Amino acid sequence: MRLRELLGGLFGGSKGSSPSSDDPARILYRVRRWGPILASANQVVESGGYDEAVQLLEGILNEMEGVSGPLIEDLRPKANGLLGIAQFRKGNLVLARRFTEKALAECREIGDAEGIRIYAEHLEIITLSSGLSAADESVMEIRARIVEAQKLSDEGWHDTSNEVLMGILDKVKEGAGLKYRGKIYGLLGLNWFRLSDKEKAQHYTELALAECTSKSDEEGVRIYRVNLGLIRRDRVRSSEAT
């Protein structure tokens, strides 16, 4: 990928007639281009052009220096987050962590819950990719089993999924595996609901909600609150029907 082509008109040099760099028209011109440039950078990362993407994103972030406003607040974490991904793909895990943490902090600042979830996940991936200690290997085993259980559940094999989950419940009582306990309880709750055992469904979903609440896992709290509401309503309907 040729960087000059990518950068195209964005840093198009100083033509005699172009407005000065702090000219509002020039700033507006730049701001309007950041969205498409960010999209381009995303495609470059997707295509494996990590060096080019890093230069492109650093260019955008430099331009954003000293500019503020809602659009910048939205775009800056995305640019930092993407820079984190590009560095991660390049194998620069220290830089990847730095930019991802920056993106996460910026999302926290503006209360972007989806951004917080995404960059927290990215940080986890960076950590796991930083070299597997004995503890990490056990985490990898837990993750693999949860993925297996989720796929079984997705395909309708809820009982088999539960067998897999019950097999790893003991392993998430302490240490690094603890963070997956909410997910495991939540999936057990969902599986029991699909298997029509509403009592167990409620029990495990309550455990999941408690886990996520204690860990400030907003997505977990949002989802298991809804699940719990559905299970309770379903139980009330069932008892009324009988």
Add this chain to the structure above:
Amino acid sequence: MAARLSPIFDAVEIDAWASVSPESLILNLGLVAEGKAGTAAARALKYSRAGDLASYDGIGFRLLAATPKRGQVPLSTVPMMRHTRNVEDVRRKDSAVEEIVAQQEFLRHRPIDLPEDLDGRFQYEIKGKLIHIILRRPGSKGIGDDEEWVFPLASPPQLLLQMTQDRDEPLIFTQVYQAKVPGAFWIPVSLVVESGGIRRMQEWRERLQERTEPGQFYCFISHRWQTPAHPDPEGLQARFITWQLFARLCEAVRVASVRGLNGARKFSPSLGFAIGRSGSPLAEALIVNVLRFALDDEILGAAEREARGCEEFVRDYGIKAARQDSDLAQLRETLQGLPILSQLMQQIFIWYDYGAMPQPPRTPEEDSVFRAALQHLTAIQITGRTAILLDEAEDYLSRGWCTLESVVADTLGGGQDLLVGSARQTIESGSVEHYFDMLLQDRPHLIWRAVLDAEVFRVQTSKECLSRLGLAVTDPGDIPFIYQGLVSLNSPQKIHIDDSEIVTGVFPLPVAGRTAFIAKRAGRKLDDIKPCEVLSLDWTGASCLRDNWGPADKAEAFPAWLPLQQAEPGKRCCHVAVVASCEGEAVLMAKWIHGRLPELESLVKARVASISWLATDIAPVGHLVNGTLRGVLVEADVWVLAAQGGRFVNCSTTSTLQQSIAASKVTYFELTLDSGKDNLCQRTPSPAHKSGTGDEDSVLALDLDRLKLTGYVGGLFRHDLLKNLISLSDDRGR
């Protein structure tokens, strides 16, 4: 040169891209997005024709590279597939990291259902087997402040399940009729397993089946020959075929055991996907064509127990086992312990040329059988389903016979399935790579445009047509046969919808009194305007080249705007608006309609005063006879909107017209051109009608005195259509 654009494109400026390769431009959205939306399609079209004009795939790839707003499923071409494959190869280098990344989706928390207080508006995205529903976050600060709810398609939220219809895979032809096609010999799959591979036809002729039987499943195998003398010297294709058929049979049994033997597959018309518990299309076809004939609920339970015991072999659809099972000994041994599945396997037959057609050297009798089979190849194929054994898509699609077989299956029906035909490590899940699938799905669209270029626009010969499609044949004598095969297929049955479509032709704006109407946004469907009368008008020949286009016909005689006659006082006048997949198809449809006006007029009880056509083209790689888009004001008492059935459900261009017409409160018919019965549906909006999007103000009413209409060279990208059509008009629309 056939692909050259008309002189109206001369003024279109693409200097900034002229020296940029499509491989670079496709990554440079910033550069592509420069310039006005109104000229984006023209620039993309001009760039697409600035490279190698010979290849339709090359034009398609350049066009996509120059498209500023690509949807999720843009046109797939051979260069695009190479590009995607290269990207995936780069990413696959670090498989441990890829695994960690891929796990993340499955570690997210999963809801049982959507919140009950949902206000009914949502966006969605399908990723693999998951549907991501995107809702505005409660107390949202604005656009983009959303929350995601992820469900497996097998277990979607109730809201989606309520909008489904039962749609099983169809019965194959042989369940209804017995077929004895001249030259056709079907190979029992159990015979292949027993023999450890596929034998030369003459070696097992007496054990092949000539006449089909109900309750049996017939599968035409489309495949590459590995060497000129033998299609499968190492027996790999035979192993892949038998193991995958066995694995799909196991899948069928397990799905049927969950859903019930006669439980129908649920299909969501608006998503275009099966949702709820379902199997692969091939497994679903086996449920309908084999299991329901052979099993009852009790035996199904026993069969399910047998299938469950085979989980280790069939989890990847038998791919790993096929790689290792050099003479099918493992499959033979496995089946010995599975009495019910063995019985079911005996109901499956394949047609594989080497084992089903006499091979050289041939006796005179064998030669006549061979010629009969060759002559009836299409009939043999559509007798059952087609399975494409795909090892290398690029090479498969460069072979004339293979391509013909793949589009016959897609266009003439019977069903088409992809089987893995290679030992590549990339096929871990047991499915053909997604980009191969997409490439095959789009082939009929490219071929249709190539054939229209040769037959309707007459800008190339049949030989050039095949050459520009990149099709090679070993024997040049096959060229006329393959070309005629492609011509006889007509328009593709499926439509491909994406933001990257280019819209050209005439957009007719309905006028009532001094007011013109246009939808502000495209909703999915006009559900709230119920049909009040359903009539039949069999115009399925409209997109048939043989029936509808002769040597004397000229494309220029059917322009995008065709006024026919002045309205007579006291008589109702009618406008017919056609929405087609490309300009060639639009011309073909307009010609058919123009030649049969009295049939339509007697049904809608009005005189047709004008015809217009719009082409909304996912693959604008063919000749452009019009190449512009403009709005035309149309005042008519009756409107007929004519299109393929799929467009009335999923096409946003058609939806925009639907809503605009409905807002003008005229009598309005929808004519489904690919259906011959109950396909002319009258819809009369009630006075209180709201548009399909549910918004009171989703249709603009514009004062004619303040309306300005502009033409767009190159048309508009579908994504830009509405806002630019609206900008045609005075901003002070009421």
